[in-house]
Amino acid sequence: MKIVMKFGGTSVGDGKRIRHVAELLKSYFDKGNQVIMVTSALAGVTDGLLETAMAACEQGKVSMISEFIAGLKLKHFNAVNDAIDNKKIRAEVIEHLETKIDELEKALIGICYLGELTSRSKDNISSYGERLAAPIVSGAIRSLKIPSKYYTGGEAGVITTDSFGNAKPLPKSYALIHERLTPDFKTSIQVITGFIGENEDGNITTLGRSGSDYTASIIGVGVKADEIWLWKEVDGIMTANPKIVQDAQTIQFISYQEAMELSSLGAEVLHPRAIEPSMHNNIPVRVKSTFKPDFEGTLVITENKTSKNVVKAVSMIKKIALVNVSSVEMVGSTGKVARIFAVLADKNVNVRLISQGSESSISFIVNESDRVKTVKAIKADLGESYNVDFRTDVAVVAVVGAGMAGTPGVARRVFTALGKENINIIMISQGSSEYNISCVISSECVNTAILALHNEFELGKK
Numbered sequence: 001m002k003i004v005m006k007f008g009g010t011s012v013g014d015g016k017r018i019r020h021v022a023e024l025l026k027s028y029f030d031k032g033n034q035v036i037m038v039t040s041a042l043a044g045v046t047d048g049l050l051e052t053a054m055a056a057c058e059q060g061k062v063s064m065i066s067e068f069i070a071g072l073k074l075k076h077f078n079a080v081n082d083a084i085d086n087k088k089i090r091a092e093v094i095e096h097l098e099t100k101i102d103e104l105e106k107a108l109i110g111i112c113y114l115g116e117l118t119s120r121s122k123d124n125i126s127s128y129g130e131r132l133a134a135p136i137v138s139g140a141i142r143s144l145k146i147p148s149k150y151y152t153g154g155e156a157g158v159i160t161t162d163s164f165g166n167a168k169p170l171p172k173s174y175a176l177i178h179e180r181l182t183p184d185f186k187t188s189i190q191v192i193t194g195f196i197g198e199n200e201d202g203n204i205t206t207l208g209r210s211g212s213d214y215t216a217s218i219i220g221v222g223v224k225a226d227e228i229w230l231w232k233e234v235d236g237i238m239t240a241n242p243k244i245v246q247d248a249q250t251i252q253f254i255s256y257q258e259a260m261e262l263s264s265l266g267a268e269v270l271h272p273r274a275i276e277p278s279m280h281n282n283i284p285v286r287v288k289s290t291f292k293p294d295f296e297g298t299l300v301i302t303e304n305k306t307s308k309n310v311v312k313a314v315s316m317i318k319k320i321a322l323v324n325v326s327s328v329e330m331v332g333s334t335g336k337v338a339r340i341f342a343v344l345a346d347k348n349v350n351v352r353l354i355s356q357g358s359e360s361s362i363s364f365i366v367n368e369s370d371r372v373k374t375v376k377a378i379k380a381d382l383g384e385s386y387n388v389d390f391r392t393d394v395a396v397v398a399v400v401g402a403g404m405a406g407t408p409g410v411a412r413r414v415f416t417a418l419g420k421e422n423i424n425i426i427m428i429s430q431g432s433s434e435y436n437i438s439c440v441i442s443s444e445c446v447n448t449a450i451l452a453l454h455n456e457f458e459l460g461k462k
């Protein structure tokens with residue numbers, strides 16, 4: 001079988017875990033599978049890079065950069081020592097990392113002096129997490145006597161749009177990936193950096209936070225994989241975030257559509273766009289635990305195998321703002337709502353849920369970090385006769401499942417379960433697919449709400 005396997009940041013969190021990942025890859029390769037690996041950065045590294053770049057821009061302290069670089073070196077050199085036995089390979093990898101880390105240090109010092117951090121330089125800096133991880137993983141595989149090469153996303157053929165921080169692959173990527181990766185497919189395990197691509201001018205771009213899942217899907221389509229496996233720290237896609245609901249269960253089968261809805265409604269287990277390329281090419285996606293390789297996890301496929309559950313999972317979105325726009329000018333006139341969303345699209349604001357209560361008002365959810373930009377943009381474009389305000393003390397809870405379509409009474413059960421816990425529903429939204437019902441509630445109640453909905457739809461242990 002031809003399998004693209006992606007390992008997340010926790011799975012490659014340190015040298016011991018990388019060694020475990022290399023052994024896992026070898027075991028599948030030895031069984032006669034053709035395996036390509038997509039790696040994330042070591043856990044916490046992307047956050048550290050972005051925080052340091054922001055601090056460099058705002059505070060301009062070069063001393064702070066030396067401290068960060070020392071920590072980064074230690075983390076990666078320790079990982080090399082724990083993951084790779086072969087001394088020659090170790091030395092090669094360390095030498096490569098030294099060069100890359102020096103390059104990164106210079107870039108960060110440049111940001112200090114310039115006091116400027118463009119979205120292009122932000123992508124360049126944040127790409128180092130994966131660019132430091134890939135040589136270690138590839139070295140660990142070679143140390144197990146399996147040939148391996150590593151590539152950045154761009155080198156592998158992931159050529160993207162220019163939208164730094166949120167880039168999408170250009171259609172030509174798929175043929176390029178095929179051309180570049182196929183020759184060595186059978187004889188080696190190739191390691192590709194997740195999360196990053198390259199625009200047509202050769203600048204590094206990123207596919208959005210947690211974008212390595214998306215890379216795996218893109219590479220899977222390019223090499224015409226039989227399956228794409230996303231290895232995680234959890235047992236698959238579960239009925240709720242297992243960190244919040246203790247008796248959350250692994251969902252054995254889920255459709256592409258349901259998985260997409262679930263991830264866009266806050267289940268951090270998948271990047272929201274990760275499923276799209278696989279879905280269009282009908283490639284099954286398996287979500288598995290690195291710590292329990294024999295457990296099957298979740299299979300994401302076209303046809304949803306029948307499930308007696310109307311609702312498959314519950315999810316939540318935090319760190320959001322609820323924006324309300326109202327004006328009498330909206331009553332009986334056309335194009336005003338379109339204009340609001342056109343303004344937001346122009347400012348790159350992602351609108352996550354929408355609800356129109358009456359002709360004179362509309363409410364929607366944006367990421368908390370976009371709240372001020374949103375209000376300013378609407379006021380600037382539509383004028384002072386528009387009343388725009390926001391609140392940030394809110395969260396979204398959602399129930400997701402294809403079985404909801406055409407099944408009466410689901411909304412009643414959602415509202416009753418929340419009502420029993422005295423939770424006030426501020427806004428409701430349901431897509432016409434009827435695959436989800438989402439409610440905006442006070443953020444203090446979010447965990448209680450998730451538990452109440454998980455119980456109401458009997459998603460826990462039977």
Ligand SMILES: Nc1ncnc2c1ncn2[C@@H]1O[C@H](COP(=O)(O)OP(=O)(O)O)[C@@H](O)[C@H]1O
Pocket residue numbers: 007008009010011040210231232233234236237238239240241242243266267268269270313
């Ligand atoms: N419905 C869900 N099922 C499984 N995990 C979930 C769900 N909702 C949120 N999560 C969280 O998603 C994370 C996924 O695992 P992780 O190994 O961190 O993935 P990655 O490193 O690929 O981003 C876990 O931390 C888990 O708590």
Ligand SMILES: N[C@@H](CC(=O)OP(=O)(O)O)C(=O)O
Pocket residue numbers: 007008009010040041046047129194195208209210211212213
């Ligand atoms: N390292 C990137 C990309 C990624 O996908 O990471 P992870 O697989 O650990 O979510 C990030 O932190 O956003």
